[in-house]
Amino acid sequence: MSTFLLEIVTPERIVYTQNVHMVSVEGIEGQLGILPNHIPFVTPLKIAPATIKHENGKQETVALNGGFMEVRKDKVVILAESAELPSDIDIERAKSAKERAEKRLTGKKDEADFQRAELALKRALNRIGVYEHK
Structure with missing residues (x-):
């Protein structure tokens, strides 16, 4: 190879x-x-x-x-x-970021806030997935 x-x-x-x-x-x-x-x-x-x-x-x-x-x-x-x-991922921080993003998504905000929260949620889920996959 x-x-x-x-x-x-x-x-x-x-x-x-x-x-x-x-x-x-x-x-x-x-x-x-x-x-x-x-x-x-x-x-x-x-x-x-x-x-x-x-x-x-x-x-x-x-x-x-x-x-x-x-x-x-x-x-x-x-x-x-x-x-x-x-090894660089702080799993507790990632879980907290996930919870914050989910709360922001359920609140009635403008479109920009919704998009920021959606991106924050994607980043947090990505970190959690990689951490748990190791």
């Missing part, structure tokens, strides 16, 4: 950099699985986990909160608004 370099970068830091066999992400057009020597392209990403597979069968998950993915022949770069490894 062959590999490619995967880098996950946020405005604050490099979250992940390793040679991997495959990465799966959710783009705005749907689920994408990238293998070595994939055709180059760029796509926006949704708030969703990235699943990383290694040659030895090991699998990792990273919580991505939107951004873009650039695929090159021998390298994939994910430029994320934020990204968290399961």
